[in-house]
């Protein structure tokens with residue numbers, strides 16, 4: 001049975017998609033069959049992995065209960081599949097609002113495919129609406145990317161409250177997988193201040209590796225490639241390989 | 255009567271809030287009474303302007319039709335007021351979903367105060383949901399910040415489609431105020447490629463000034479200050495003063 005991890009943070013532009021696709025690529029390199037679920041109407045994880053969806057997408061799975069099998073496509077990378085998104089997903093939140101058990105739609109969708117993967121990563125949109133709640137119900141844990149800047153840090157308290165509420169009402173098993181510092185720039189005092197504060201508060205829950213600001217990570221998606229394929233020697237690629245190791249080690253301990 | 259401009263882009267982290275508060279500060283310096291409406295549940299524009307809301311916020315205005323007057327507070331800057339947000343706004347989208355004329359709530363709220371300001375800027379959340387649609391109905395024009403990176407450029411087409419749909423169904427007067435390139439870094443090929451493509455496609459609709467990546471813009475919010483107060487000599491401050499001039503000049507031409 002796959003471990004399902006939601007990559008979530010309501011703050012925009014903190015590296016959720018970049019983490020979803022590059023961590024997934026690093027995990028698939030260690031021969032762990034991995035699925036990336038793109039739950040964002042922007043469909044950045046879908047295009048960042050070079051996928052052009054032609055048939056069903058996550059929209060049909062949530063709204064018409066189409067089987068996940070029908071929507072899943074393989075990526076250019078061995079051991080890495082994608083459940084793609086498309087723009088119409090933006091309407092799903094309002095459409096789901098009237099459906100009974102609306103928070104369980106993704107959980108039910110993934111039931112059929114969980115035995116085929118070791119890890120499933122869900123890339124969430126920048127909001128705490130019904131789509132992200134669906135991810136938090138389907139997942140066993142949450143990985144939170146935090147950009148080393150003020151607004152991203154400020155929003156963490158609220159995200160923790162939401163996790164607590166989901167734990168109390170919808171998914172008692174939901175844990176914090178870890179907090180990942182992103183766009184770390186050693187030259188900036190702001191970066192150092194934010195990372196010190198986050199590490200002081202969340203202690204061992206913060207991954208030892210911080211993802212540095214590295215242009216290869218921003219260039220790779222325009223070629224539909226992960227950073228591992230685009231520039232395996234880059235600081236960004238090395239950091240995500242390190243993250244995959246740390247994540248797998250933490251998994252063995254618990 | 256105030257000109258109402260929505261600052262919108264569904265892509266997260268492109269500089270919507272940074273543009274809202276620093277453009278507003280630059281406009282208020284030219285003695286134009288300005289209001290910033292924080293329409294994001296993250297309430298970043300509220301905290302970035304050093305405001306701690308104690309009474310009503312935009313949430314009460316939209317859901318209970320509380321008068322805007324009751325929620326508006328003054329900032330530390332002359333000629334600059336704020337209609338603050340708070341976290342509960344996240345629930346507003348689902349609460350508004352069942353209300354007739356749900357797209358008009360913000361438009362009605364601002365009716366009473368439009369004659370007191372020259373310009374009203376609405377900081378939108380990173381989504382194309384009911385809150386952003388409310389902003390697009392209340393506004394006469396949209397200013398779109400675009401980060402000089404791949405995903406931000408990719409999402410522009412979809413944003414244009416949404417503007418077209420709002421123009422056809424809800425607000426025929428909605429215009430494109432302008433496209434603002436943000437986090438421009440002259441050293442990066444990616445920055446130059448994206449800005450060339452955006453300028454080629456949108457031509458004179460793209461502001462001449464591009465906002466450079468400048469750490470003062472990221473540091474200022476942790477002091478609850480605009481960049482003009484925090485570091486008036488910084489490249490970020492100069493760029494937003496330039497933007498205010500360009501925006502006011504464009505207004506005089508039309």
Ligand SMILES: Nc1ncnc2c1ncn2[C@@H]1O[C@H](COP(=O)(O)OP(=O)(O)OP(=O)(O)O)[C@@H](O)[C@H]1O
Nearest residue numbers: 012013014015016017018126212213214218266403
């Ligand atoms: N470590 C990094 N170094 C440099 N650029 C990065 C890094 N991580 C992400 N980026 C770039 O920053 C931008 C924001 O990242 P990304 O889109 O992954 O964030 P997100 O949280 O998924 O955004 P959204 O909230 O819109 O979903 C993208 O253009 C991405 O390419």
Ligand SMILES: Nc1ncnc2c1ncn2[C@@H]1O[C@H](COP(=O)(O)OP(=O)(O)OP(=O)(O)O)[C@@H](O)[C@H]1O
Nearest residue numbers: 012149266267268269270271272380466467468472
């Ligand atoms: N030109 C710039 N140079 C450096 N940092 C910037 C610049 N503009 C914005 N920032 C920083 O980048 C981050 C994202 O900017 P901001 O929060 O304004 O974007 P946003 O579009 O409002 O995000 P969201 O989608 O979450 O609402 C913030 O930490 C901000 O301080």
Ligand SMILES: [Mg+2]
Nearest residue numbers: 016017040044
């Ligand atoms: Mg994303």
Ligand SMILES: [Mg+2]
Nearest residue numbers: 270271294298
């Ligand atoms: Mg914002």
